[in-house]
Amino acid sequence: MMINGYGHKKLGHVSLKLIYKLKKHNLVRGLPSLVYKANLLCDVCQKGKQVKGSFKSKNFVSNSRPLELLHINLFGLTRTASLGGKHYGLVIVNDYSRWTWVIFLAHKDKSFKIFFILILPLSEVIMGENLKMKTFNSSMKNKEFFINFLVQ
Incomplete structure (x- = not known):
């Protein structure tokens, strides 16, 4: 029974x-x-049936132009490799347009190099000044590179 x-x-x-x-x-x-x-x-x-409340939408746009604020997340080591055999991913989201880049990496220490090659030329052309970033992964191996770069 x-x-x-x-x-x-x-x-x-x-x-x-x-x-x-x-x-x-x-x-x-x-x-x-x-x-x-x-x-x-x-x-x-019981916990699965509970509904999580969402944040209220803002009635205004907090950014006035593209690439003013970027959200960056580095994830991995994934169990399954990508088609190119890579186990890490770098996700960059433009807060203004919600345009998203997902770049797969063989090693997470390449994240700053990819960021430097991809985003910085765009930001200089569009904005002509430094940009702001938010990261959700405080264990980023290259976090000190990002911080040092932004301070300069």
Whole structure:
């Protein structure tokens, strides 16, 4: 006899109605009998049903031109390599236009070089001045290069 729980977790948190049907038609060997209790959720399912509130949209544009603010994220080491055999990724998002660059890297220490080659010439042509950046990955290996560059 199973009371809302063990088999539910073992089967990947499927609904209890589905477990009941599986047992009724003998589709799973060794599935214990089910005592169905309505409106009873496990902790994981309860958290999964909760809705996360989103941030309110701004009614104004905080940037006045392209490349004024960039959001940069370096991710990896990924388990699966890209088609080119690379395991890291550098994501750069232009806050003004939401234009996004995703560059795959063999090593994460190449991120500053890619940034320097790709973004800086564009920023000088479009803005003629330094740009602002936000990074979400505080463990960036080249973070000191970025900081030193922006200070200059």
